[in-house]
Amino acid sequence: MKQLATDVDLSDFSAWLRAQGVEHRIAEEGGQQVLWLAEPEHAEAVLNALDQYLNRPAVRAAVKETRHSPVFVGGRWQPSPGHAPVVLAVVIVAALLAWATGLGRSQLSAWLMFVDPQQFGWATMDQRLAALSQTLTSGELWRLVTPAFLHFSWTHIIFNAVMLWFLGSQVEWFDGKGRLLALFLVTAVVSNGLQFVVSGPLFGGLSGVVYGALGYCWLSQQRRARFQFPPALILFAVGWMVVGFTPLPALLGMGPMANEAHLGGLLAGLTMALLVAPPKKSPA
Template identity: 25%
Template sequence: MFTRTESFRDFIRFYPVISFIIVIHILLYLLTALPIFPNQYLLERLAGVNLYVVNGEYWRLVTPIFMHAGFAHMLFNSFSLVLFGPALEQLLGRTKFILVYLGTGIAANVATLLLEPLTYTHVGSSGAIFGLFGFYISIILFRKAMLSRENSQTILTIAIIAVLMTFFQSNINVSAHLFGMLSGFLIGAAAYRR
């Protein structure tokens, strides 16, 4: 389930939403890394900055989901999405997967707005990725038969490690990680508790 054996072409065909999100990650990273725009113009316009959000720049609740602070950040989040996203894109279908991904990412950014200082600035898709973990956890709790025992253990182990690492690494948006996961769990619980 979490082992990728598809060819590059098959991956794009089977998981078009994830493929598109990763293309956006790469393009935005390249546009911010290359000296095309002066003074990191795109990063300044699309990063989550709480002060700007409360002053009406509401797109900053969405755009940080696709922006990253450097190559390693972009690569790690994109790799995580490649590993853990395909099963959910297949399970939910394209539209519902997009709604879960964006919904949890936006929830993570709203939590950041409410819990962090007005001067707080953030980028990264990890809130949405933690949302996918939360959604998986709701499946494990409410629809055990949908995942094998091995896959359930893998998800739980990685989710626990990810939460623990949130508190031991510097420059991590703790609010986004925790509330991304919580929102994913609540969305999944609403969908599968019946």
């Protein structure tokens, strides 16, 4: 229970609470507004959110935008394809290349890898660095990015596409297409590069970019609230990344994971959030 003066407008905050699945009611009692929660265990989190809503104009503006923006339905992020055409294009290209490469089994896959594994040795660090130097010298710069479009199962690409659509569409809508493209390129190059240096060219997927988008959204959100995602998502993602560095995935028969790509993408996204200020106003 929380008591507030009757002149405080809680309509946007109440709509936001409903969107989060928090059952509550606001009643007037004794000349005060009283916020009642159906589940007492929500009290601490709700009171903390209410304090930020009342005392931080940026949070209040973000909650209001969540309620009235065309990309939110019932307070939840639900954009249409027209709201994030760049992210949609990335997902479509990845799906088409997954089909064209036979999920990484055709000759086309070698053309998309960080270096061509058929032309270079890559068993040692020296070999990998020499292969990379020769590849870049020959002008094959697209290889820095294209491993992100390689996928080796439909489950792999579907999961990455869903996560990239959820996070990347928010970056594109709130921060603009230029910021989304920069985030994609930086996180793809860093995640692909780190994975190649550690393990060689036999990897692929948008996972590094997804981790980059998550890191960017999470940290940039601290500077200006605008994104919507469950707070537990960053904990789950980091936890899963840590698990990837253990023998557990192999024991479960999940096959090798691009752990360094996940780490590199996350660090690149966090770095971008630190170095690039969030826009003062959404360009969308």
